[in-house]
Amino acid sequence: MNKKSQNEIVINGFKHVKYDALEFSTNEMHERAENFYHFMDQRRSIRGFSNKEVPRSVIKNILKTASTAPSGAHKQPWTFCVVSNRELKRKIRVAAEAEEKETYENRMGERWRNDLAAMATDMHKPFLEIAPWIIVAFKRAYEYESDGTKHNNYYVNESVGLACGMLITAIHNAGLVTLTHTPSPMKFLTKLLKRPANERAFLLLPVGYPENPVYVPDLKRKPLEEISVFYD
Structure with missing residues (x-):
């Protein structure tokens, strides 16, 4: 380890910069943690969306927040595909509902069906067309170097899951709503969005304002x- 300056050092040949940690009093920590809990406890999954427009700049910052998530070896193995095109949203809805129909009619067991009863959900997904934005998170299973060499990413599911959690938090923080939607299988999204072979659909999130009332x-x-469980 070679020291370069008070704010910068080199470890194993890589530059490291000094991290300036946030610091709060015990009372401030308690207040911030409690206030944030109450704020996040208001978050709900919404199935009724308004078609009110949401600025692209807001969506961009939400995505940038999601990309601050930790990831295996900092590979950031995700791609967020953002759809506002009406024709494409319609195609996504048609394909998703075809999979949902198969799930509800042939794949879903009685217990699963009973567990979903309280959610008032079914195979029809109008929000895929109504919401102004659809964000599809793809996980990048592997990458290609410039010379064509292939290498796997690390902890891909965990990394993308963390990023999606922060994405949902950022959506709520912006005063918007979303719904985690996973029509299975999701291969149709790879085809419709023309994604490369190393990307696989992980999660679909409609984003917008809730309809009024919802x-x-x-x-x-x-x-x-x-x-x-606490271990003291």
Whole structure:
């Protein structure tokens, strides 16, 4: 390790820069953590969307926030395909509903169907056309070097999952709503969006404003005692 300056060092031949950590008093930490929890606890999955326009600049910043997520060896193995074209959204809806129809009629067991009853969802997905934006997250299983050499990425599912979690948080932070949609299989998205062989659809999210009024199931989240274990 060679020291270059107070704010910069070189480790294994790579430059590292000094990280300036945020610092809050204990009271401030408590207040910020509690306020953020209450803010995020308002987030809900929405199936009723308005067609009100959302500026492209807002979507761009939401995506940039998602890309601050940690990833295996910092490979950032994701591509976010953003669709506003009406014809393309229509094609996505048609293909997604075809898969959903097969799922609801032939793939879905009774327990799964019963678990979904409270969500008031079915094979029809009008939000895919109504929402002003659709974001499709693709995971990049591997990459090609300029000489054609192929190499795998690391912890791809974990990395893309983290990025999608931050994407959903950023959407909520902007005052917008979304829904995690996973019509399975999602190979039709690779074809419709003309993605390369190293990319595979991971998650589809319609993004926009909620319709007015919009209703959501009166669900309760598990209490802390059911989702955590402390070892003192």
